[in-house]
Amino acid sequence: MKALHEPLMATRKSQQSLDEPNVQGTERTLSLVGGGLLLAGGLRRGGILGLAQMALGALVTARGVTGRCKAKAALTPTPYESLLQEEYGWTNAEAIARTITIGKPRSEVYDFVRSIENLPLFMRRLERVQQMDATHYHWVAVGPQNRTVEWNAFIEEDLPQERIVWSTESTAYLQHKATLTFKDAPNGMGTELQVVLACEPPAGRVGYAAASLISQFSGRELNLDLRRLKQLLETGEITNNLMRTGMAERVPASQVSDVMPLEGEVISEPRTVAPRTDGTQAGGAY
Amino acid sequence: MRALTWQAPNVLQVETVPDPEIVNPRDVILRVTMSSVCGSDLHLLGGYVPAMKPGDIIGHEFMGEIVEVGSGITNFKKGDRVVTISIIGCGNCEHCQRSDFSCCDNSNPNPEATDLAYGQPCCGIIGYSHAFGGYAGSHATYIRVPFADVNLFKVPDGVTNEQAVFVSDAAPTGYFAADNADIQRGDTVAVWGCGGVGQMAIRIAYLMGAERVIAIDRFASRLELAEKKAGAITINYETTNVHEALLELTGGRGPDRCIDCVGMEAHGTELDYVYDKTKQMMHLHTERGTVLRQAIRACRKGGTVSVVGVYGGLLDKFPMGAIVNKALTVRSGQQPGQRYANKLFEHIQKGELDPSYLLTHPMSLEDSPRGYAMFKEKTEDCMRAVFMP
Incomplete structure (x- = not known):
């Protein structure tokens, strides 16, 4: 039962843990390359679908550049x-x-x-x-x-x-x-x-x-x-x-x-x- | 029974609804004898306070005669002439024990909305939206009052109904405003808003030792009452620059205590009013802060700003710099009238306070939509319309 004696049991993640890099190594490289490809593809495609593809590409690239992913953080236990x-x-x-x-x-x-x-x-x-x-x-x-x-x-x-x-x-x-x-x-x-x-x-x-x-x-x-x-x-x-x-x-x-x-x-x-x-x-x- | 219900923003209707009955042991059922409009109803009426539902009975400033008492009530009996404090306290939680009744932990049956918005759940208020409990209001033939042993006060002999009804909300709110302002003997106090609460605050500021009270409004009839009945020096903000006038009246120091009896629907003549109104209409913020900004800017260094006007959400362009650099104290809250009711009755009995002049338009309940229209538009010099169901 020692876990239950921890002074602070708040289960919500702290802002700090959200900001810590959680995308690293191969995953980060893949994010960068994949995001870039999506961006380029979206640019070539044009139109609304192209814009959507570019937006997704931008998000994935950002994940690679910053090394942080909010979605992934939400799946990580406190x-x-x-x-x-x-x-x-x-x-x-x-x-x-x-x-x-x-x-x-x-x-x-x-x-x-x-x-x-x-x-x-x-x-x-x-x-x-x-x-x-x-x-x-x-x-x-x-x-x-x-x-x-x-x-x-x-x-x-x-x-x-x-x-x-x-x-x-x-x-x-x-x-x-x-x-x-x-x-x-x-x-x-x-x-x-x-x-x-x-x-x-x-x-x-x-x-x-x-x-x-x-x-x-x-x-x-x-x-x-x-x-x-x-x-x-x-x-x-x-x-x-x-x-x-x-x-x-x-x-x-x-x-x-x-x-x-x-x-x-x-x-x-x-x-x-x-x-x-x-x-x-x-x-x-x- | 008959009751005045909210149907949509600015749509009110008198309809027939089922009579209330005792639900909990500490309940009392009152036959309402007088029920007043209140400035804070205008926030509900205009749709500025969310969590209103069609059919909600409004009204929270009232008095009546007890027709039924719950099994847990020993300090009241059938037939008692009583006034109810609008803001409900349970009397048992740590806040009520400290006599901060308006911070009650237990009186709001829908604690989630305020918990989410304000960080902790707030008290229940009679007839004041579902965020504050969803209690049926007092513009009705009968009303159920919860925790009646704590929230009812017997009206003593020698106090008329016309005086007593305002001990429900306007008078204790004015008292709380002056109390929070920490008035010292000889102080100059500025009061924004000369409605029912403002009038009471002016009078009580004098009772607490203020040397001069300056009242600010734009309606000639209200300024006249503030001067004649409450003894204030008056400023009409439509014709006068309030900041300059306040400094001029105080030898350049600014008022020692500033009291905001207006709230989030502040009206003004300066540029920030247009800015606030536009943003509010675009739903970018909920409050108009003209009065609060003016009060903070005018207040003397080291002075107190006391806020009893109702604010519900977020305010933009809040002059925090002035508060910090002038070392101001800002205090606020909903009124804990349970603390003041008996004191107010004493002042009334001694002739030091007479709230009855607030009652300008006695009306039947059937006429209440018209009463609200007059009160809202300030036609016929309406200070308070009071319904007699």
Whole structure:
């Protein structure tokens, strides 16, 4: 777990790493020669197609001249992901991290999040979590296009008030781990809760690129869920703008993305899910 | 119930919509008795604030009578005459605990837009676009107020509805502006904009010890009120060079404290106004900064510029050099009215402040589109149209 103790876990690449040369040797020579050929060809061809070819040629040449490629950088794992990869013995790792400060003591935040029945209160795409044995659980969530997504996960590590690590079975199609770390916030401001979602995408770099795209959505959804957890623990209710309890939540449909598409297996047909509004969840349970 | 809804830029409509009900334990339902237009609505009306959807009920400066209380409310009861602070606080997060209610972490149910634009999610505001929570506004028969235990204030005896309604937004915004300006006894304060907020800021600047307040606007009726009701020295920027006049009035030093009560839709007569307006129309930037630039340039060295006019996005040609080289302090924010409501009621009870003169046009809710048209075009000397649903 040493990777998770690194002080800075931000998974976004620093500008510096983007600017470092990442096209070298033969690849660089090929870029220069190929780009030049494309440029010359485009010049001879003329017209709109020629212009397009010249533009592409210019881009490839620039890649060769500067020795930098933004597209390639996007496919390269971050230092943190490389560490995770080594730590977990995975061939590939894609990770997102989100942190929130909750104005409640560490014990309270830990206890609330450790109680499985509380999770669907603030994770809006999560339908239920069923306990199978002492440490194994069956998760059911609403995935993209209202499909039900289900998976099995077990608690790999549980250090009260410090860390909870959720992990899928090693046989899962998309192996993943969710690490929750609890720390005291400075000046008695409560608890800093960090969630790291890591998965092992199949199919090498292409799979990594696809997973990064998906995790942008998951990251946003995770962020919203953490905000809702904070609202629930601090104010006793989940904030909403409904005029009536029965009304659909006034959030544009485009903002509703699925919670953890990284790790799910779609096993049932699409079905309609009644809109679960904030209001109906928040009343009694807490 | 009936409600005034936004349909498209500059298109408003009164329609019948379902009544609100208690959704969360800390909610209260009010029967709205008075609901005022506000200058910041003009930004929504004109389409300058994105994230408005057809059918959104607008209005955020209001008072009413409690008709229903949620199970978590113990400090209010049915029948109470209350005013609501427009900017919602939860009362529990670290910011509310520090009494920075307008920085509340929890009151915005749609935190993503402001999170992305501003770096952290901002508070919820009643009737003020989906970026600020998508709450239904107050130009309606009834309204649901969230976290009512923190955001409602009982109107004390001896304070009329006409006075109390402005404790919702205009008066605390003026108070916050003057408070942020850090006014010292004997200071000269310049206030840009003589609408409801500007009028309050002028009066409160005097209450805080200012020796002179200079008010800047272009509408004769508003300048006259600033002079007669609030006691300001006035400058009409259409006939006078503001910078020169301010220096002349302050012995060449510049005003000690400058307050911007105008915001991103600033109007001006100088070249930079034409530049701003053109760029804004081309969607190259969102703000017009004439007033802010003027305030920063006029402010005395080491002085304070306090901004309560609404800005939403990016401003071009911002005179950072003047701020640094004159050692200016710039402070701003949405009003944390929860901090000031009771203080304001005291000032009103003692006769030191009377916001009721802002109410120039009482109207029925059915007339509200006409009220907004008058308020926008400043016809019939309209300072504030207030609807009585």
